[in-house]
Amino acid sequence: MTELVGRGVERVDGRAKVTGAARYAADNEVANPLHGFLVMSTIARGEVTQIDTGAALAHPGVVQVFTHTTMPRFRTVPGFPYNRTFIPIQDARIHHSGQPVAYVVAETLEQAQEAATLVKIRYRTEKPTARLEDAIDEAFLPDAFRERPNEVEHGDAEAAFAQADVRIQQTYTSPMQHHHPIEPHTTTAVWDDGGLTLYESAQGVMLTRMAVTNAFRDADGNAPDIRIISPYLGGGFGAKGPTYPHTLLTAAVARELGRPVKLVLSRAQMFTSTGHRAEYRHRIRLGATRRGELTALVDTSTAQVTRTDERVFNTSDSALNLYTCPNIHVRQMGVRLDLPTSSYMRSPETTAHFGLETALDELSYELGIDPVELRTRNHRTVIDPNTGEPYEKHLLECYRVAAEAFGWSRRNPEPGATRDGDEYVGWGMATETHTYSxxxxxxxxxxxxxxxxxxxxxxxxxxxxxxxxxxxxxxxxxxxxxxxxxxxxxxxxxxxxxxxxxxxxxxxxxxxxxxxxxxxxxxxxxxxxxxxxxxxxxxxxxxxxxxxxxxxxxxxxxxxxxxxxxxxxxxxxxxxxxSKPNTGGHTFGAVFLEVRIRPRLGSIRVSRVVTAYDLGRVLNRRTAHGQVTGGVTWGIGFALLEQTMVDPNTARVADPSLSGYLVPVNADTPKLEVMFVDRPIGDSEALGARGFGETPGTGVPAAIGNAIYHATGRRLRDVPFTRDKLL
The missing domain is CATH 3.30.365.10 (Aldehyde oxidase/xanthine dehydrogenase, molybdopterin binding domain)
Structure with missing residues (x-):
């Protein structure tokens, strides 16, 4: 055999990408295409009372302007993997700001964009609600989503918490965040002999076909032959997993006009059209013995949902699966807001995991136990439900090798005691974990x-x-x-x-x-x-x-x-x-990092990161290392930079651009040391490998917050950790 698996082989598609030979979805050339552009609502709640398309239709090159009175109808509202329970431009109702209300089609993209500005719309408005705090009293327990209940209990967590020797009770929050892959969402729809081909930027071509098939099924249950093509993606991070309205609308107008139609969302439109990480509030209560053994974990989260879609995407899996605790109560609540529907965003458990890993750090200081030792004492041996055997888990080894490489044993545990010149220096750590399918x-x-x-x-x-x-x-x-x-x-x-x-x-x-x-x-x-x-x-x-x-x-x-x-x-x-069926599971790791803080400025810099992961067999060390680099960078963005600002009065994204939505750049990326516990797991049909991609980064936000506390003695519980909060 060639013994290629496990080696850091260079990317086989690298040359195509750097030379431009790789065809992304919008690069595909089709014969005689039209170009589409969406007109978005400027209110968040209400209904359209009048649309004047006269000036737009008279604009050079414009072929048609579809509104809710002229858009082809869909017989049914698709379910998952379509990401909403309604299709826009089917009726006059407005569910959120930035909802499509008209679809302009022209001979060129520039003509469609210009004509879209000429569509005049009148609305009847209703007062929207945009923030969790404005409706927190209306929180409710949503129904199970994809057979996952939103409330789970083991033992009697309330009683155990009340009787615990040591108790921690805190609330942690994170804002709305957006995916922002470098390649925008795009659809090119081509109908031929009754069949449909979509050139789509999609993370799941089969799921996209399912959603489009459901939407175009006729009254007798028949659907056209549909082919989805998506050989390259310029990133997705979960935003291109579900199917969104623009895909269905583009396919509909292409069939109506009898010509191919290409639509590329603008960056501003992506803020309201392709999902996001929901605003999140997380209340954690930990009870423990004086030896640091967890006796109670009460985990109550509240996430933004909408009046039309009540799915909770940010689950509390680590509370249920990571540590040994006899009494656990997890409740995942929702609050209906007048915002776009949220969706999965890379490592969706991170929001909840941030709270848990921060609370554990707070407990470690309360007990005077090293944060690594506290996690070790509560290490959980998992029984695999498929085999009845202990789940192969090498998290303790991840702690050991990463701590040794980082030099954790030299840490002075006293907050604020370590300085280098005019900088405060802090060390923090957290467990990393992610479920994989x-x-x-x-x-x-x-x-x-x-x-x-x-x-x-x-x-x-x-x-x-x-x-x-x-x-x-x-x-x-x-x-x-x-x-x-x-x-x-x-x-x-x-x-x-x-x-x-x-x-x-x-x-x-x-x-x-x-x-x-x-x-x-x-x-x-x-x-x-x-x-x-x-x-x-x-x-x-x-x-x-x-x-x-x-x-x-x-x-x-x-x-x-x-x-x-x-x-x-x-x-x-x-x-x-x-064909070889496999089962899902969990991947584990540990992150140790150093922050440096300049107290006069309140500036925070992540200066060093050491990680170790148990991902089963490492199939390619180079691509696995790349996933860690991306995940750690993502975690830095979550902790220090990223937040989507929403006007509380209009429920409108305040600055829908990358000039206002900050993401990490090279200067924010620290020295990174990556280690793998390279042990194939026996029950994995993927040559002994686990799913891994989203694991790196899950613990980084908490590790940064924990390091900030170690550096300064100030506990920050609300991300992003901006200068104003530290000062």
């Missing part, structure tokens, strides 16, 4: 007459390195050089495979690719040993090994053949379909 997937392996392989699967590469890892896995399983394998993704014409979300891609698709490669390798060996023209003729198939594209008889390497020769003599292709 494993979705039913398949992968096709084709060995061509030239002896080279093609992998096809309807999953996506969201920028995480999926092309590279799947190519490694296939090449390893086939015994081919990496350059002899081509991987094709992001097309519903390929075998069904997982969406790129919930850290599920590797856990779901690696197994099927490995299985397909094994089938294809065995099929080629069978051809060789059965062919009198092959030097391997008559060798038992189990005695043939494959390396670097060549087949050898075990023990006699003079008897050899090659993929190219075997397939050339065969004169046809070999096609196999790999």
């Amino acid at each position: 494993a979705n039913p997937s398949q992968a096709q392996i084709v060995i061509g007459v030239n002896g080279r392989a093609t992998v096809r699967a309807a999953t996506q590469d969201i920028g995480t390195g999926t092309y590279t890892v799947l190519t490694q896995v296939a090449a390893d399983g086939l015994g081919m050089p990496l350059g002899h394998v081509t991987t094709l993704l992001g097309d519903t014409a390929f075998p069904n495979a997982s969406l790129s979300a919930a850290s599920a891609t590797m856990a779901s698709v690696v197994g099927p690719v490995s299985d397909g490669a094994e089938q294809a390798r065995k099929a080629v060996i069978e051809l060789a040993v059965a062919d009198p023209r092959s030097r391997l003729h008559g060798v038992p198939a189990e005695n043939v090994i494959v390396e670097n594209g060549h087949l050898f008889a075990r023990g006699d390497r003079r008897r050899r053949d090659s993929y190219h020769a075997v397939m050339a003599r065969h004169g046809g292709e070999i096609r196999v379909l790999g």
Whole structure:
């Protein structure tokens, strides 16, 4: 075999991306396209009373302006994976500011954009509610979403908290935040012979097809043939997982006009059209013995939902699954606000995890126990519900190796006691954890007459390195050089495979690719040993090994053949379909970091980060390291910079641009040391790997806050930790 899996192989799609050969969704050229642009509501609650489209229709190049009186109707409102319970431009009702109220179509993008400014709209307005604090008394317990209840109890947490030797009771908050991938959301819709092709920036082409199929099903239940194509994404972070209104609307107007239509959302439109992380308030009560053993955990969160959609996306999984505690009560509440519908955002548990990991740090100081030791004393051995055996978990080793590399033992625990010149220096740590899914997937392996392989699967590469890892896995399983394998993704014409979300891609698709490669390798060996023209003729198939594209008889390497020769003599292709179901689980890690604070300015700088992770088998060290770099940077943004400001009177995003919404840049990214506990887990069909991508960063916000307390003695509980809060 080639032994490629585990190595830090460079990205196989890197050249295509840096040379511009990679075609992102809006790059696809179609014949005679029209261009669409959305007109968005300027109120947050009420209804449209009048729309004047006369000036827009008279503008040069404008083909049509669709409003709620002229937009084609959808027979049913799709459910998940469509992200709302209503489709805009179907009636006059306004549910949030920035809701689409008209769809302008023109010959050029510039003509559509200019015409959109000419649409005149009158509204009947109602007073909106935009902040949790303005309606916190109306909090309620939403129904279960995707079979996940919003209230879970083990034991009697209230009684245990009241009787605890030591108690911590605090509230932690985080604001609305947005994903902002560099590639905006875009749809190009092409109808041909009754079928629909969508060039879409999508994290899940199969889920997108499901949502669009539901929307276009007729009264008899029939739906058109629909193909979704999304080979490259310029990021997504969860924003491109669900299907949004612009996709359905673009498909509808393209069918109505009989021409392809391309729509690209503006950056400002993405603030209200593609989901966000909801504003969040988290009240935690911890009870413990004097030895630091948790006896009670009461976890009550309140998140923004809407009057039309009551889903809670920011779950308290770590409270339920991370530490040993006999009495736990988790309640995930919602407050209906007049804002856009929220959605999953990278590492959605981070909001709740921030509160838990900060509360544990507060408990450690109350008890006088080192924060690492406190977590170690409450380490939980998990029983896998699928096997009944202890879940393979090496979190304690993550603590140990990261703490040693960081030099944690040299830490002076006294807050405010460590300085370097005019800077306060603080050290903080937190556990990192994330749930990952494993979705039913398949992968096709084709060995061509030239002896080279093609992998096809309807999953996506969201920028995480999926092309590279799947190519490694296939090449390893086939015994081919990496350059002899081509991987094709992001097309519903390929075998069904997982969406790129919930850290599920590797856990779901690696197994099927490995299985397909094994089938294809065995099929080629069978051809060789059965062919009198092959030097391997008559060798038992189990005695043939494959390396670097060549087949050898075990023990006699003079008897050899090659993929190219075997397939050339065969004169046809070999096609196999790999499928290997897997189960989801949890990935764990630890982050230790240092902050430096200049007290006169209130400036905070993360100067050093050390991490360690248990992600099962490391499939590619380079791409895994990249995920950590991205996750840590994301966590710094969560803790220090990112917040979407909403006008409390109008429920309108105050500054819908990247000039006002701050994200980390290179200067904010510190020195980073990354370590992996590289141990394959026995029950993972993904060659022993766990899902990993969203784990790095989950503990970073709490670790930063904990380090700030260690540096200054000041506890900040509301992110982002801006200068005004510290001063």
